[in-house]
Amino acid sequence: MEEPIIEVKNVSFSYPPLEVLEDVNLTVKKGEFLAIIGPNGGGKTTLLKIILGLLKPPKGEIYIAGKRIEELGKWRNKIGYVPQTAQIDYTFPITVEEFVMTGRFGLIGLGKRPRPYDWKMVQKALKEVKMENWSKKQIGELSGGQRQKILIARSLASEPEILILDEPTTAVDPQSSESFYELLLRLHEQEITIITVSHDVGVVAQYADSIACLNQRLIKHDRPEEVIREGVLEEMYGKEAAFFHHGIIPHIVVRKTSPER
Amino acid sequence: MEILQLAFMHRALSIGLIVGALGAILGVFVVLKRLSFMGAGISHAAFGGIALGYFLGWDPILTAVIFCVSVGIGISMLIENNRIKEDTAVGIFFTSTMALGILLIGLKKGYNIDLFGYLFGNILAVNREDLIVSLVIGIIITFSLYFFYKELVLSILDPEMARVIGLPVNFLNYLLVSLIALFIVISVRIVGIILVSALLTIPAATALRWSKNLKKALAISLVDSLGCTAGGLILSYYLDTAPGATIVILATIVFFVSLSIKQQMT
Numbered sequence: 001m002e003e004p005i006i007e008v009k010n011v012s013f014s015y016p017p018l019e020v021l022e023d024v025n026l027t028v029k030k031g032e033f034l035a036i037i038g039p040n041g042g043g044k045t046t047l048l049k050i051i052l053g054l055l056k057p058p059k060g061e062i063y064i065a066g067k068r069i070e071e072l073g074k075w076r077n078k079i080g081y082v083p084q085t086a087q088i089d090y091t092f093p094i095t096v097e098e099f100v101m102t103g104r105f106g107l108i109g110l111g112k113r114p115r116p117y118d119w120k121m122v123q124k125a126l127k128e129v130k131m132e133n134w135s136k137k138q139i140g141e142l143s144g145g146q147r148q149k150i151l152i153a154r155s156l157a158s159e160p161e162i163l164i165l166d167e168p169t170t171a172v173d174p175q176s177s178e179s180f181y182e183l184l185l186r187l188h189e190q191e192i193t194i195i196t197v198s199h200d201v202g203v204v205a206q207y208a209d210s211i212a213c214l215n216q217r218l219i220k221h222d223r224p225e226e227v228i229r230e231g232v233l234e235e236m237y238g239k240e241a242a243f244f245h246h247g248i249i250p251h252i253v254v255r256k257t258s259p260e261r
Numbered sequence: 262m263e264i265l266q267l268a269f270m271h272r273a274l275s276i277g278l279i280v281g282a283l284g285a286i287l288g289v290f291v292v293l294k295r296l297s298f299m300g301a302g303i304s305h306a307a308f309g310g311i312a313l314g315y316f317l318g319w320d321p322i323l324t325a326v327i328f329c330v331s332v333g334i335g336i337s338m339l340i341e342n343n344r345i346k347e348d349t350a351v352g353i354f355f356t357s358t359m360a361l362g363i364l365l366i367g368l369k370k371g372y373n374i375d376l377f378g379y380l381f382g383n384i385l386a387v388n389r390e391d392l393i394v395s396l397v398i399g400i401i402i403t404f405s406l407y408f409f410y411k412e413l414v415l416s417i418l419d420p421e422m423a424r425v426i427g428l429p430v431n432f433l434n435y436l437l438v439s440l441i442a443l444f445i446v447i448s449v450r451i452v453g454i455i456l457v458s459a460l461l462t463i464p465a466a467t468a469l470r471w472s473k474n475l476k477k478a479l480a481i482s483l484v485d486s487l488g489c490t491a492g493g494l495i496l497s498y499y500l501d502t503a504p505g506a507t508i509v510i511l512a513t514i515v516f517f518v519s520l521s522i523k524q525q526m527t
Binding site: 052053054076077079081083087088089092093094095098099102103105106108110111113114137138154158 | 293408409411412414415417418419421422423424425426427428469472473474475477478
């Protein structure tokens with residue numbers, strides 16, 4: 001549990017002239033559940049994309065399981081990725097089980113077809129998210145919460161050691177959102193390292209081991225309670241931020257004037 | 262049937278069915294990736310390619326193959342690297358390659374080209390050589406789609422995920438565009454430059470309305486396309502109409518009829 005699985009060292013990134021990440025350092029231990037929070041335009045998605053290898057930072061290094069990200073090779077398949085739901089065309093003629101199978105394509109290899117073992121892993125992933133009875137449906141027939149679940153199932157199908165989620169509950173109703181975080185907790189118990197980006201400070205504070213606040217610069221709090229404490233959020237979001245309180249826990253944080261990208 | 266005893270009709274049906282089958286299969290990928298307009302653009306580039314072949318004294322079809330593949334990849338690269346919107350990029354190449362064709366034909370005065378045949382197709386003038394070229398290109402297209410089937414599916418469905426797991430997404434895009442270009446060049450003989458993108462779009466669009474999975478879409482598209490190609494050819498013989506246009510009109514009627522049946526069912 002103690003060895004680092006992801007190390008981000010001195011990473012800076014900009015979409016000129018906009019500085020997005022400034023000298024970011026982050027270490028995630030094996031089996032850790034980390035939530036990244038921060039305002040829109042604060043660089044959350046950019047950081048995820050850098051960790052996934054989709055963007056290459058001009059400055060800094062990323063190590064995953066001790067290897068430089070450029071030299072990951074086959075280990076790349078042990079990273080499960082759950083994008084925002086909106087990115088996928090749900091009219092695409094593909095059934096739930098075929099969709100989940102796409103998560104194993106990197107393992108199966110170029111030009112090859114899925115074998116019985118691959119289908120077994122797909123069924124296992126669907127069971128994990130309790131969607132096994134929907135496997136023959138077309139993906140467009142699912143509700144928002146169910147779509148979220150098959151995205152998770154897809155990322156689980158490759159038997160990942162790291163799970164990276166980008167605002168997983170944005171298009172999901174609160175009830176599904178709750179059972180969704182419970183699912184993440186179950187995966188957390190299986191020693192899967194989880195990194196999730198979220199807007200929902202109050203919710204992730206209940207579930208995560210640690211919280212990283214990101215607004216160009218990154219500050220990691222190994223005890224989530226620290227974040228809720230007076231001052232930390234104001235410092236990150238600025239004085240003009242609006243907090244919607246839920247008891248003592250700020251539930252949603254929005255910047256009144258957020259630079260959207 | 263008496264028309265099946267005519268040698269030219271034999272060849273026309275053979276090449277029609279090859280092209281119809283290829284268009285049906287490739288078309289499903291084209292429609293899903295929203296490349297129908299790209300298809301129309303590349304087919305007009307074929308005019309420039311054929312004219313260039315005539316101008317340089319090279320084989321027009323072979324020149325058009327190389328020209329169209331280059332234009333297809335050129336459009337894709339322009340979109341990727343310079344952040345130009347796809348319809349703009351296609352619009353630019355679409356017109357400039359046609360303009361090039363007109364220019365080159367004008368420069369080669371007195372040269373007799375069957376321009377009308379290329380623009381509107383002349384399936385009845387197909388010869389043995391055309392048939393062999395279509396067969397070879399058909400095998401290349403079918404094999405490429407079969408080999409890269411699952412990679413193409415993911416790169417169309419979710420390109421970001423495809424990149425995350427390390428698929429060569431740019432290569433797959435170029436591959437698909439090159440296959441479209443190859444298909445267009447062989448089918449120009451059947452329906453002509455102006456109508457060729459119909460073969461890539463209409464049967465696939467009809468099939469996708471009825472399909473929950475891709476294999477079913479491919480099967481329906483194939484049956485629809487083969488039926489319309491054969492039916493259109495035979496109809497055109499009896500009605501004495503232009504074969505290419507008859508095929509396209511028939512496929513369009515099937516599309517709208519199936520669409521209204523589907524709407525009444527839901």
